[in-house]
Amino acid sequence: MGRWEPNARGRLAKAALELYGELGYEQTTVAEIAKRAGLTERTFFRHYADKREVLFDGSGALQELFATAVAEAPKSVAPIDAMMAGLEAVSTVFEGRREHARQRQAVIVANAELQERELIKLASMSTALADTLRRRGVEEPAASLTAEVGVAVFKIGFTLWLTAPDEREMSQVMRESLAGLKTVTARD
Amino acid sequence: MGRWEPNARGRLAKAALELYGELGYEQTTVAEIAKRAGLTERTFFRHYADKREVLFDGSGALQELFATAVAEAPKSVAPIDAMMAGLEAVSTVFEGRREHARQRQAVIVANAELQERELIKLASMSTALADTLRRRGVEEPAASLTAEVGVAVFKIGFTLWLTAPDEREMSQVMRESLAGLKTVTARD
Structure with a gap:
């Protein structure tokens, strides 16, 4: 685990859901989700295997x-x-x-x-x-x-x-x- | 349509089901299905889009x-x-x-x-x-x-x-x- 990010998991889920709604699920990238949440892609992948897992977590x-x-x-x-x-x-x-x-x-x-x-x-x-x-x-x-x-x-x-x-x-x-x-x- | 094959559709379906049972679905090829039915691959594709369609026809x-x-x-x-x-x-x-x-x-x-x-x-x-x-x-x-x-x-x-x-x-x-x-x- 890297440095601790307060509620990274929840922030990533919130950012993902917003972006899926705005851009569409297919069009959204993990990079965009991480950016919206103010986190890195590496942090995303520490919490979720892929962008689908955010929805079925x-x-x-x-x-x-x-x-x-x-x-x-x-x-x-x-x-x-x-x-x-x-x-x-x-x-x-x-x-x-x-x-x-x-x-x-x-x-x-x-x-x-x-x-x-x-x-x-x-x-x-x-x-x-x-x-x-x-x-x-x-x-x-x-x-x-x-x-x-x-x-x-x-x-x-x-x-x-x-x-x-x-x-x-x-x-x-x-x-x-x-x-x-x-x-x-x-x-x- | 090519030359008429008596009950080609039914023969292909029967051959496919036999082979899926014997070899497994993934392992079976359209070539094998056609051969078992005594027909050509071309005839198979006149009746079915792919080997999955045989099952959900x-x-x-x-x-x-x-x-x-x-x-x-x-x-x-x-x-x-x-x-x-x-x-x-x-x-x-x-x-x-x-x-x-x-x-x-x-x-x-x-x-x-x-x-x-x-x-x-x-x-x-x-x-x-x-x-x-x-x-x-x-x-x-x-x-x-x-x-x-x-x-x-x-x-x-x-x-x-x-x-x-x-x-x-x-x-x-x-x-x-x-x-x-x-x-x-x-x-x-």
Whole structure:
């Protein structure tokens, strides 16, 4: 490690997101990101492998948090409610970060390769959640179906939260999305 | 078009799938596929853009079939049941093709790039189905949630159908998967 730069990681992420929005993701170089952050390229590469990693930095931790909350829900809780516990846990990460999440989403939506990366992230989340549910004793295909439902609620709920006109809490939006899903699949 | 080769397209697809299974997808060349099919490389490229297209050839038609069946379900039918009509329509395509579908699946599972392509296909299907539901008058987020559910049932049901010990019809497996999903999301 070179000399210490106060909050270099956060400054680089902020600069990258601004530039992706202004110039486009493809057009932005690491040199420009470092310059905007008032840091060197070397410092950038001490924190991120490449300019894509700035956008997907938190994915592993998010999946871990989601799966851990599902695993640790009380044994008496139904699989779908364990999933809701996971969605609540994930929501805490995004508290006060709606503007950041919006900027990131705009960059992703504009680039096919980044959208693919996002899909892979969600598929990986679904696989991890199904594993977690099986370890809770949920059988197949219920485990995989519940995991897919959890990820669907996260995906749709996330977009709703980003686009809501008011500043609603994400956990609230996730609860409403799950309720909406229960309504559309209600047995006759 | 050059001289007519009886069922060149089908012979190429069969040869490709065999070779992907035997040699691996990356290791197989178009020259080998053509040779196995008793045809020329030129004939291969008259039918397919590249060796990947052999595997994703029917994706567009499948999505179209799915969405059309959802669009044409009687107006009185609930969104989730319109989705089931789509799953029934899609199932007819796979009748008598389980062995082919199994071979294809084994190739895809062994290759990260092909798995990504498969995820993109499913995401595109979900987007098309949500569009179709909105045109049926379903509001958001119900349209997107129902579309995600339809794709989740298709994805899980497809794997169940491929791995079932008995030769059950796909439409039957899809009905059971949807019933399973209704069970896991049942309101308390």
